[in-house]
Amino acid sequence: MELSSTTENGIQLVGVHAKRIDAASAVQFKDAMRQETETGPAHVVLDLSNVDFIDSSGLGAIVASMKHLGGGRRMDLAGMTPDVDKVFRLTRMDKIFTIHASASKALTARKAG
Amino acid sequence: MELSSTTENGIQLVGVHAKRIDAASAVQFKDAMRQETETGPAHVVLDLSNVDFIDSSGLGAIVASMKHLGGGRRMDLAGMTPDVDKVFRLTRMDKIFTIHASASKALTARKAG
């Protein structure tokens, strides 16, 4: 699972470079997220704009990555494609994340988030 | 398969006293019809008002009974319940019979038939 990471305005933007976060890749995703966010800013934004499919394993892995950040840090989501968005809404997991239309919006909307 | 038969106005009215003409009873129906119409008027009306189910075997048995009458005689249908009517319409076998709303209408509508 390839992730990219840049820090801007004190926010760590993590991009997922895979079309799917599914049962075949959920564990790798979690591991890669753990490495990527081991150290770094308190505010992480996960850019999902390249991802067009997640299943409940992928969803669980995203939630696990957020929980792993610990209490003092936060993780927002950005750039969700419609099918990914639907999984969050059906499971009501859209309620536990601040969701931004795009990565750039996430970086500028910091105060509002 | 119980059939009844009366002749009125020169028309033989055959009543079916069974709820179903299906695969389990089609052969008996055909046999009983054959006996009932072996001799008799040239115009037969089959009263189906007691029948609430026919399948394609029952339909085939009714057609066979009509064919068995031979060229000089005719067989009309009367009193078809909605589900029976539907089978005739779906198979387009409604086109090959004169169909009367009821036995009494069949007896009075002779000239029109």
Place this chain on the structure above:
Amino acid sequence: MGSSHQFTLRCRAEADAVRQALSELRSALSKLGLSEDRLPGVELAVAEALNNIVEHAFPGEKTGDVRIDAALSGKHLCVTLIDTGRPLPNGRPPVEKRPNPDVERQDLPEGGFGWHLIRDLTDLIAYTRAGEENRLQLHFGLPDRPEKQQTP
């Protein structure tokens, strides 16, 4: 999806047993809330499929068991017929011309209506031969109650 129900019936591949099974099917579906106006069409489609099994899967004096699985939700009914008789020729339901009523009286069709009725009365038919088993699924959409209930 709203609440869903399943049940299984069994019958011998014989005309009298089919009649009995249809009666059980009808009352089970009725109890589970299938609307009364859908019952006759469902009964007829399943009757035709069972008659074919009696006549063609177990021809002549042969007989065997038929398993009837039914599953029902507010939107959907699926009836699966499973038997261990002969397979469908060519591995699928026959696609033949509808019997023609516009012929001389002595040539009028007395059969060949069965599969056409099944097609008319269903939204989808699926047949698979798996091992020694014929599995025929008849699917009925139930558009009368389109409301989606929420499950917990």
Place this chain on the structure above:
Amino acid sequence: MGSSHQFTLRCRAEADAVRQALSELRSALSKLGLSEDRLPGVELAVAEALNNIVEHAFPGEKTGDVRIDAALSGKHLCVTLIDTGRPLPNGRPPVEKRPNPDVERQDLPEGGFGWHLIRDLTDLIAYTRAGEENRLQLHFGLPDRPEKQQTP
């Protein structure tokens, strides 16, 4: 009923094989004309069902084959998953509460969504254990093209 199509896919009960099978399913359904807006929901429902088979029917290092039967008409899609793994506990899909998002962060659910998603995305689920086989049917109504085509 309009024209109908059937096909069968097979895969190992392993995550990578599931991914491959889903891709084949999607392209087969697309070729047969399933509308593009229905593909993601169907893929997700089947994915969840296959993931359950990988994880629960063949737990740990165990694996086996899964057969995927699909049948499609203009009104209806049925996907049947057949495996020879462990049966569903209690002989039916579990009916549990939806995982609750209104909890402390450390208690947030990381699983337990699968069957709820399957229910949300289908019109009917039917499960039967027959002999050594699990058979799970997922039914999808396709209300987009309600027009009934006439068969010959």
